[in-house]
Amino acid sequence: MTTAQSQRGSSDLATRRGPGGGPAQGTVSRDENSGRTFRRITSYLRPWRFAVVVAAVLVVVSAVTALLGPWLQGLAIDEYISTNDRSGLRRIVGLLVFVYLTSYVTALIYARLIARIAQRVMYKMRQQLARKLQGLSIRFFDRNRTGDLMSRVTNDVDAVEQLLSQNLLTIFWACVQIVSLLVIMVVLDWRMTLAVLLPVPISMGIVQKLGTLSGPRFGAYQRSIGQLNATAEERLSGQRAVIALDRQDHTEAEFAEVNEKTRFLGIRAQSLTAVMMPLMFGLGNLSTVSVVGVGAWLAVSERGVTIGLIASFVTYASRVGQPLGRIAGTVTSIFAALAGGTRVFELLDEEPDLIDAEQAPDLPPVSGRVVFDHVDFEYVEGQPVLKDVSFVAEPGQMIGLVGPTGAGKSTIINVLNRFYDISAGSVTVDGHEIASVRKDSLREQLGIVLQRTYLFTDTVRNNIRFGRLDATDEEIEAAAALANADHFIRALPHGYDTVVTEGGNNLSLGQRQLLAIARAALADPALLVLDEATSSVDTRTERALQGALLNLMDGRTSFVIAHRLSTVRDADKILVIQDGRITETGTHDELLEQEGFYHQLYTAQFRGHDLS
Numbered sequence: 001m002t003t004a005q006s007q008r009g010s011s012d013l014a015t016r017r018g019p020g021g022g023p024a025q026g027t028v029s030r031d032e033n034s035g036r037t038f039r040r041i042t043s044y045l046r047p048w049r050f051a052v053v054v055a056a057v058l059v060v061v062s063a064v065t066a067l068l069g070p071w072l073q074g075l076a077i078d079e080y081i082s083t084n085d086r087s088g089l090r091r092i093v094g095l096l097v098f099v100y101l102t103s104y105v106t107a108l109i110y111a112r113l114i115a116r117i118a119q120r121v122m123y124k125m126r127q128q129l130a131r132k133l134q135g136l137s138i139r140f141f142d143r144n145r146t147g148d149l150m151s152r153v154t155n156d157v158d159a160v161e162q163l164l165s166q167n168l169l170t171i172f173w174a175c176v177q178i179v180s181l182l183v184i185m186v187v188l189d190w191r192m193t194l195a196v197l198l199p200v201p202i203s204m205g206i207v208q209k210l211g212t213l214s215g216p217r218f219g220a221y222q223r224s225i226g227q228l229n230a231t232a233e234e235r236l237s238g239q240r241a242v243i244a245l246d247r248q249d250h251t252e253a254e255f256a257e258v259n260e261k262t263r264f265l266g267i268r269a270q271s272l273t274a275v276m277m278p279l280m281f282g283l284g285n286l287s288t289v290s291v292v293g294v295g296a297w298l299a300v301s302e303r304g305v306t307i308g309l310i311a312s313f314v315t316y317a318s319r320v321g322q323p324l325g326r327i328a329g330t331v332t333s334i335f336a337a338l339a340g341g342t343r344v345f346e347l348l349d350e351e352p353d354l355i356d357a358e359q360a361p362d363l364p365p366v367s368g369r370v371v372f373d374h375v376d377f378e379y380v381e382g383q384p385v386l387k388d389v390s391f392v393a394e395p396g397q398m399i400g401l402v403g404p405t406g407a408g409k410s411t412i413i414n415v416l417n418r419f420y421d422i423s424a425g426s427v428t429v430d431g432h433e434i435a436s437v438r439k440d441s442l443r444e445q446l447g448i449v450l451q452r453t454y455l456f457t458d459t460v461r462n463n464i465r466f467g468r469l470d471a472t473d474e475e476i477e478a479a480a481a482l483a484n485a486d487h488f489i490r491a492l493p494h495g496y497d498t499v500v501t502e503g504g505n506n507l508s509l510g511q512r513q514l515l516a517i518a519r520a521a522l523a524d525p526a527l528l529v530l531d532e533a534t535s536s537v538d539t540r541t542e543r544a545l546q547g548a549l550l551n552l553m554d555g556r557t558s559f560v561i562a563h564r565l566s567t568v569r570d571a572d573k574i575l576v577i578q579d580g581r582i583t584e585t586g587t588h589d590e591l592l593e594q595e596g597f598y599h600q601l602y603t604a605q606f607r608g609h610d611l612s
Helices: 003-009 030-043 046-081 086-135 138-143 146-188 190-197 200-237 239-244 248-274 276-300 307-348 409-416 439-443 460-465 473-482 486-490 509-523 539-553 588-594 597-606
Strands: 370-380 383-393 398-402 424-429 446-449 527-531 557-561 573-578 581-586
Touching (some): 030 307, 046 086, 086 146, 146 190, 190 276, 248 307, 383 409, 383 424, 383 573, 383 581, 409 527, 446 509, 460 473, 460 509, 473 509, 527 539, 573 588, 581 588, 581 597, 588 597
Parallel strands (some): 398 557, 398 573, 446 527
Antiparallel strands (some): 370 424
């Protein structure tokens, strides 16, 4: 697969949207997309459908028993209070207690049951997201902000959880309540039922209009939350630079701008849905007025309406607005969940641009012969970074890569690791085309120390163990000794059990790099890459490292990217990279004799200092 094909196959999540964050032209409408998102969310409930059915039955029982109360109250007034039948009144009061207790207990059970189901669904969804993120290539992470991806995994998933654990339950309960209300009221008196329902059509029409207007606004709001998280994450990660350059005010202003945008979109989204709940509860008041008026007229006209019946319908009228109000109250969360679900599924549907060939074999154990044959590569289509790069690294050789910043040195390493697929040519290891074998089996035999070392918030021991998870403590300490890191580790407050703070901020840059070298040594790879591995240490430490690095590279094919030419002076072959091309090749002495670009670099760095 060429780079251009990769780019077309895996586009940035942000670029899938049209202007203003809306869907790009040619995509489905918002209503279709929301419906598809809703169906996909509910499909996660299938493994627990029996439990969902049980919960639904309990909801029906709870809703119906709760609605029997007002009817029993009206019956008590007409049959027992008006006739002073105390025995009958005691019986009906006992029945009322049983009805309301049943409603409460069943509500408690179904709420806990739904909560358990929702958490299982969220666990599955988060696992799928984590698996997806681990399967995507570096190109994807180059194009997407970490904070926005974190927002999808946390905020957007939480919005979906709210939908499953509360919103759907509330809507189902409200629908059962409405149907039960209608059935009971029609059975009692159809005329009074019409009085209760008189204001409903107007209110529902308003709710439908508000819902149509709110959907797009919540989509924009969820995206703005992702942008806010991305901004916060970037600024906090770079807080040392912010403080060092005295840019706190500027950073605060940048965050305030994004925060203000989020606030505005949040108010814009929620302002419409905020009026729904008061509107629905106001509907109950209008229904109560209607019932009292109609009921009084029917009673005075002697049309078979009793005081107890009017009292029951007054209670029912007040409850008409309750389920509708509950539905209205969930609108905000539902729109947020659908918008969040859309963002989650965008990520889950992201196709990796870097995939193994079908039934690709594992790379067998290699001796380390690496061949680049007329390799071209570009990060962005039409902007070549490597141009016709060819070289051979024999097993056990040390290959130095030197050249100006941006020349393509690290890109060669990225291609060798198959972080990206090349545009043309081939890269082979022991005769195996790296694009034809499983990329994981390639990387298992390739150790790398990057220019930017990342350490996890864990012990020093476990940070080194990340190179090989099954390593013993003795092997970890031996790897640290090989990297000349053992002495400083033992000097730490808790030695190998000292906890490294986020990013390794409680260690010096040089110490972090030493741990990264120890991690690579523990992996014991056939191929070794040192990408400016000593760039963060002082000259004295670098010299102390040379012996350890030579031991580490002994018997391994090694690629060393170096800014300091002293690091590659003993290399078997040095490749001089300029503007994506190899312009000079040879040993240190051979390149000096050529008096080319390498000679210029050497002269500029050492100015007459003989390093022999």
